[in-house]
Amino acid sequence: MKMNLLILAGTTEATVLAKYLAEAGIGAVLSYAGRVKRVKPQPIPKRVGGFGGVRGLCDYIENQAVTHVVDATHPFAVQMSRHAVDACAQIGIPLLAVQRPPWLPQKGDFWIEVDNITEAVKQLDRPRCNVMLALGRMHISKFFIHPQHRYILRLVDPPKNDITLTDFKSIISRGPFTYQEDLKLFKKHNIDILVSKNSGGAATKSKIEAARALAFPVIMVNRPALLRERQEVETVEEVMHWVVHMSHDLGVYT
Structure with a gap:
């Protein structure tokens, strides 16, 4: 057979x-x-x-x-x-x-761990900042309730008219990305906070390492x-x- x-x-x-x-x-x-x-x-x-x-x-x-x-x-x-x-x-x-x-927090990390996207959204009830959303496009619309922020989105495919955020910039690119690439991206857009799923693996870990180097918090969505x-x-x-x-x-x- x-x-x-x-x-x-x-x-x-x-x-x-x-x-x-x-x-x-x-x-x-x-x-x-x-x-x-x-x-x-x-x-x-x-x-x-x-x-x-x-x-x-x-x-x-x-x-x-x-x-x-x-x-x-x-x-x-x-x-x-x-x-x-x-x-x-x-x-x-x-x-x-x-x-x-899964990734585990290392020395120098500042993780705010949550169990789902809804809890991640609640964590953005804070004054205006530059937010990097590294979640995939299907969850982006849930963040519209915090229009005070500027959102940076890195997407594989160009967005259509389905993004309800008022202040955002979409970057069309396909990973994996290097540590230096993510470091450069975060600096360029003055990122203050990263929202990420705990996907694990080496291919997408660079953004976590870059956030650590720049000493800003990560809202980390734990795995189901x-x-x-x-x-x-x-x-x-x-x-x-x-x-x-x-x-x-x-x-x-x-």
């Missing part, structure tokens, strides 16, 4: 995994959420868009003869991760999630609770080890 992996993408790990799978000659498809407009070229086939809930994901898995699923979505993509758990359980195929460790009923690893190398092990179980290598 030939392996056919579905990689639920959205992280740097998914991109690296695609490269490893292509080099190993293992069949796989990268799936991106529908809100991703510009997708980087990849060495394996890709699709963009939702599945239509658990039932839709089950239909896709069965119609495409998917044998294994790897959840390499963002740590905050809870709904997609839950759907993956439920769909794989219903169909009876293996699921593995790659979940990078983990899904305990799934198998998790922390690195792409561990995913590849799992893939090789599973290929032996199928009696094939690709």
